[in-house]
Amino acid sequence: MIEFNDVGLRYGQGPEVLKDLNFKVEPGTFHFLTGPSGSGKTSLLRLLLLSLKPSRGRITMFGQDVTKLDQDRLLQMRRHIGIVFQEFRLLDHLTTYENVALPLRVLGQPESDYRENVEELLRWVGLGERMSAHPPLLSGGEKQRAAIARAVIARPELLLADEPTGNVDPELSERLVHLFAELNRSGTTIILATHELPLLDKFGYPRMVLRDGGVNIHG
Structure with missing residues (x-):
């Protein structure tokens, strides 16, 4: 590789x-x-x-x-290539779900194509109950898991x-x-x-x- x-x-x-x-x-x-x-x-x-x-x-x-x-x-x-930074770089005005879905939105994919995958990934990283929360309300560990999910959502x-x-x-x-x-x-x-x-x-x-x-x- x-x-x-x-x-x-x-x-x-x-x-x-x-x-x-x-x-x-x-x-x-x-x-x-x-x-x-x-x-x-x-x-x-x-x-x-x-x-x-x-x-x-x-x-x-x-x-x-x-x-x-x-x-x-x-x-x-x-x-x-996916990248995870130490400082998370989540967007505070977007929910956890919206932050993770952002790379797919940038690629022009319709939400109907990716919603299920984003929700499944968030449940997998332990954020199933935090999908609607904004980053300022997340703990450091939750922010990092959201950043990891965002980095890998596009596989x-x-x-x-x-x-x-x-x-x-x-x-x-x-x-x-x-x-x-x-x-x-x-x-x-x-x-x-x-x-x-x-x-x-x-x-x-x-x-x-x-x-x-x-x-x-x-x-």
Whole structure:
């Protein structure tokens, strides 16, 4: 699904923040992305989200060299990718249901086609009783589960998660990773960035470790 060949990234004329990245991610796998603060985790996620192009090297995703694609084709490919941010990014004026359905509305699908799927997914993540609530009335864990549901409602092949457990307590962190694990078992490839060592040890998925601008995969 993903292959990096001699990829480097710099911002402007500054030094490379990522350098000589060479790795593969197979379809249907689950990887933790970890490393010291400032090691480049967010920059790597932005490359994977296709919102940045590398300064050098080749990135192949879904069988295509994305470094050679124009903006329209990149936007089309991005529909295969879901993203969960640490800060949720829910829209306060929309209900939980409306927030989760938003990606499908943007794609132009009629509500009659997706209502049942959205409601089923919200029940699956434990928000069946909160569909009509607005984000300010949700707890941190409920907001995060709504953000995860929104990220996967369009059934992405790849799901990226940027510190999704950073704003919740350890017990809820584990529950959220179990939720990602269920999504992975249904076929979604997942890369989850985290600095929480207990999660890494408890779940034992392979680790993509960023350090000094490079990456190594363990496990």
